[in-house]
Amino acid sequence: MQVNEYKPLIVAFCCNWCSYAGADLAGNNRLAYPADVKIIRVPCSCRVNPMFILRAFQRGADGVIICGCHPGDCHYTSGNYYTRRRMALLFSMLDYLGIERERTRLEWVSAAEGAKFAATMNDFVEKVTALGENKRLEDLRCKR
Amino acid sequence: MQKITRDVLVNKAVSLLEAGEVKAVLGWGKGEFSYDVTPTVFESADELRENFVWNDFCGANFSKYLVSKTRKIQGKILVFLKPCDTYSFNQLLTEHRFDREKVYAVGVPCEGMADIAKVKALAGDGISAIDFTDAGLVVTTLYDDEPKTITYADALAERCVNCKSKKHVAYDELLGESGEVLESARFDEVEKIEAMTADERFAFWQGELSRCIRCNACRDVCPACTCEKCVFDNPNSGAENKAPATSFEEQMFHIIRAFHVAGRCTDCGECSRVCPQNIPLHLLNRKFIRDIDNFYGEYQAGAEVGSRAPLVDYNLDDLEASDVFDRRDTE
């Protein structure tokens, strides 16, 4: 039997003030997580447009995770509250369309939670790896 | 059959037009057959008397036309609004899409509208005449000697079977009586889909969405879609696309379309009515409505002017995105 060499592609949107700093802290503390995770810095999780998420899936991402400040800690006071509603509804809709619900996630990671960041990414990569390649939201043209 | 008669509507429009209160009337215009009604701007009493139609095929929701017509027409416009149309009307006002002062809204009661596809399925093609009688629609075809009678209940459009409200939430004047907000079974279909497995849901929606021809009728008729430029027409948006080349693009269009109207959609059902491919688009909108009701408390877009739509609002203790599924799975 062939060894499963499948490596997922994960796009992580991190807010500048908490989660991106949390990812930096994970680095400072040398807390390893798979290189499959690629981080895009946004000012606030509320900058993440559902279209960006779909775009990532179209282009071949197997999982998309959005990380923001914990509720109540948003640098902009309320950005993550909007994110929370938008993503709850979007994820629910993706699930409704039969897209695997484990492919999307929203997590609150503070600037002090380097360990949580690494653990979250490890867990997310593991779950997405178990799902395998994203077939349901892919654009075949991008895989030619 | 509609309880209020065409004459009442025409007389109202004619009197306001002749008194100079309004400059134009937005109403339903006569078509080639008994059922093909065209939204029409009437500017004279004669036109109204001759071409105005009021029957069980007057499904079109005029609210959206007010955006362009109030800009174009000098003076007030009379618009006829069925109960469900008034919700769209309010939602547009909430979003400052037209000047309320330029509109004279006349509420008309509605007994529910017929779906011509249902009529054709029962009576067959080749309809040469439809009469509206107390017993139902009496349909004459080219092929049958005897006309067929179809009850209004059998001909009722899906959105009217699941009518959410007979109440007019906005008007300057009401003809007839306003009704009540109804308990409807409009979420039953959504629940049915939710109850499927992920694989079944995926197959179901692939089947539906693959018919999409991207004519944009759903978007163009939608009273919530009033962007000056839609992201799907804008080459700089990253989402522009004229035809769905892959199944992804079908999904993308419909997810984003529904998401953009989430919390703003009044569930008027125009999208599904106009879809030439009979895609049940309202089931996407209703999914959002149901989720919003469940997650954040009941909210009816357009029930009042100025209400804060759920996606531009929040509570400190809102449901976490990760709990969306736990909630359902434990049910």
Next chain:
Amino acid sequence: MHNDNTRLTQEIIRASGVNPSKCMKCGKCSATCPAYDEMEYHPHQFVYMVESGDLEPLMNSKSLYKCLSCFACIDRCPRGVEPAKLVEAVRFAVIRQQGADHMTPDDVPAKLNEDIPQQAIVSAFRKYRK
């Protein structure tokens, strides 16, 4: 405080719709209770005993039937705990047990009294038996 009544406790909590952990032990329910003096366990203790699963003494106590269901505790509770609903739920938990009817047909004649409407006794009888 550990005991094996977890299931029953959960059932009482579910049946009553009351969340006893909302209680912040202010005692206003007991302060307000007109039947306080008749009771062995008082409304605030009721809440606490359900919260901690200490059900047995409660279910064996006559205090259960001293509650008049006047709902003063519900009205006054600053946390919306609704002690009277808990009392009711415990009462039913008792009645649901085999042979635990609080009133049997034999009890009825003794209770007949000119000052009490018969209907009250009949409904009490209906309520307090399986």
Next chain:
Amino acid sequence: MRKFSLSVLSEVFAEIAKNATLYIPATDNAGGAKFTKWAEGVEYLETLNTVKSPKDFFFPHTEDLMEFKVTGKNIELFDIREESEDFVVFGVRACDVKSFDILDRVFLVDPVDTYYASRREHGVIISLACTRPAETCFCGTFDIDPATPAGDISAWKTEDSIYLEANTAKGEALLAKLDVLTEECDTEAVETQQEKIRKIMDKLPLKDLTTDSFGGGKTLDLFNSEKWAELSESCLGCGTCTFVCPTCQCYDIKDFNTGNGVIRYRCWDSCMFSEFTKMAHGNSRLSQLERFRQRFMHKLVYYPENNEGIFSCVGCGRCLSKCPISMNIVKVMKALGGEK
């Protein structure tokens, strides 16, 4: 003329499908019909009109033209053409068959559209006489006889049999392959049916619609008509009419960057869309009135002007039944003087 009994319909389909992909009308699971690839189990659907016309087979909604990769200053081209498969479309109505003539006049004149030409070459059309025209039908206005459909093979379906008559070499070749399953017959049954169809044609509500006011040379008469404003008043600007139309042939060519290269593809465009014919200088038709007028002027004036008076409408009635606001070519023609 040859015929076969309906009882061997699936055998005939299977025989055809041996050498080519066969498409037949089948349910779209939403109350309509669509041409569906035949396979064991796909039921032939007795229907008048498919929601979308069979135009797709020769001029697909989207079609990849080529692919290229740019690395530094090098461009590498890839041929990704896919239109070389033999196929047969069964059950095309007279009106739709006629639409291919109209498309041919656009795509097969110099410079020839090789993608279209190639698909035309590989496709065989088996038409079918239309026994049950709907109230929305007006093919007669364009001198189309639903009882005598053209195509590589013309077919008539009666209660028990299907009658076939080859019109082209391609048709004869296909018919020859069906020799075993079919038998020679006379034309009597067909003629009876034709008679019946023509009687119904006389009863159609749109039978009096004429093209007298239209055709080449009418541009000046019609272009500035005041009626356009009223007719286009409530047009939503959606593409429904265009996309269900068997004769609309406008397309857009676009590039899709996959990240690993660029796919150049074309897709249908609609003159109803606000971005239609948008060019570097801007847009040539800025208002919905102008775009709306373009559609009908093209079908009724410009096209006949360039094509010996042939109109680019076949009266199939799809736009009549599908337009969200029930505005359509019939209403336009009547408003501009097209009724006897």
Next chain:
Amino acid sequence: MQRIGVFVCWCGSNIAGTVDVHTVAEALKSEPGVVFSTDYQYMCSQAGQDIIKNAIKEHNLTGIVVCSCSPRMHEATFRKTAAAAGINPYMVEIANIREQCSWVHKDMQTGTEKAIILGKAAVAKVNLNTPLTPGESPVTKRALVIGGGIAGIQTALDIADAGFPVDIVETKPTIGGKMAQLDKTFPTLDCAACILTPKMVDVAQNENIRIFSYSEVQEIKGFVGNFDVTIKKRARFVKEEICTGCGACVEKCPMKKIPNEFNLGMDNRHAIYIPFAQAVPKVATIDPNACNMLKKGKCGICSKVCSAGAIDYTQKDEFISEKYGAIVVATGFNPISMEKFDEYAYSQSKDVITSLEFERLTNAAGPTAGKLLRPSDLKHPHTIVFVQCVGSRCAACAEKGKEYCSKICCMYTAKHAMLVRDKYPDTEVYVFYIDVRTPGKNFDEFYRRAVEEYGVKYVKGMVGKVTPEGDKLKVQASDLIANKQLHIDADLVVLAAAIEPDKSARPLATMLTASMDTNDFFTEAHPKLRPVESPTAGVFLSGACQGPKDIPETVSQASAAASKVIGLLVKDKLTGNPCVASPNELMCNGCSTCERVCPYGAITYEDKEFMMPDRSKAIRRVAQVNPAVCQGCGACTVACMSGAMDLRGFMGSQIIAEVDAICK
């Protein structure tokens, strides 16, 4: 297309240990737009920065990608480097290949592959970067303080001391607020008036401070540094600048049965009145609802007795417009209404009072001249029951009480109980509590003194009901520790009513576009790190308008707010963050969705005439972003359906380009 230079940093072995930096530099060379690519040991060193500067000049670079440590570390450094070499600092993007790559991955190959992808994403973004310039706006060097209680007073004094003019707007005829009504203050028991009134005088005498008493804010426009405020000065029918505050008019006024607000209605005042002796400004005010002259045109006695001629019955409301650079909200609090707590018989008995009323009853300037007499019969009460948490921590019903802890009640109740026992040792004092909360310097010691030295009876439990019976108040309560129901015959019951923000706060917040929580307390910009600022730039919070506070806390917040204001007003110009939202007016449909999600009130709407696509002209409502106010979160960009709103520096197209580059 940009001309991009890529600079890959080794960071010694920090990056180079797990990422093959040469390969990264080499791989990025062939990315679109890249014209130069190199690597170096320490890019942030002077020598490294020189490499960047030289490359910019040599290769005419228009964009820079530095593959290095986190942008949170050195983005500012490299932006300065770029600026020094003459290109716009916002044309620099950082690919984080240290914290988010070399430090978290062990394997050289994986690290290198990922670093290349991160570099490609940065290149893709820079290709779409545009030069950005921060906007500048002038600062009006004047502050407005709304509310003249101790919070407003302290803030105003501190700002004025720094040399900036300050205006105080107070709705009452005098400043002083709630503190002026208090008797003693905990935990030191110094008298409130003794420490407050000197400050009030300071305010009156400070040249930099203007007081608009009996006034309210009518309208607020503008933004940080540039607020335009309209103040409505209500007619008091007395010329403020002439009135000497002698009080002759008050003495002679025949209308003397008007409930005195200052004493919470426990005694009466005249139709013309000065709220209390030390009022500032010390001028009379005529109550238009009580004055016979104003109501019926008969009387005019005050005008006759006023030797200064200050009475003016024709006075009208006056509207004053002024510009301010900063606004401080200090609108304070009020005890909640006791209407819904009828179990305590507040409405049935005069002897059930709130703590604030109790303050007046014990105050030397109060209705009983400081003698503790109960309101009903002016007899000395022998048994007093204090009830804490009345309406506080009440989650049962939002209309009844407040879910939060009002914070000050434990301490003032201890103070009241202690003072009663001190002055009248024969009095029995009960305090019913749920918890006693005394975190604060010398607070717990204070409470323990009340128990241990003064013998106040603290009972754990609540009062269930109070029934007036004869001249007694029957108090039925729980003693949870003894597990008893207590029945006490009390003479006076004092309710520690929950406090709530002043009713004026909600409309004010709307005018300021400042956010509030569900309890109508103003929200702070950050609960821990920016506790005295509102999220709306230029709006600061002082005192109980932000949350329940005692005096020391209020004063510290007031001074903190003042220092924030001073920090703003010393600037001549405000330099904004250039990464702000900007609308495409042609696409904007004016729907207000973006405005609704903006936490800063940075978005307004304007009606503008546009040429529509069909050549017609139309007036359309379009969004305008004030770059001085926008903080660049991007909430509006997603709320905007048409994508008319974009965020500079994080444009949708840039983020999509990054996504594409990563997913390639």
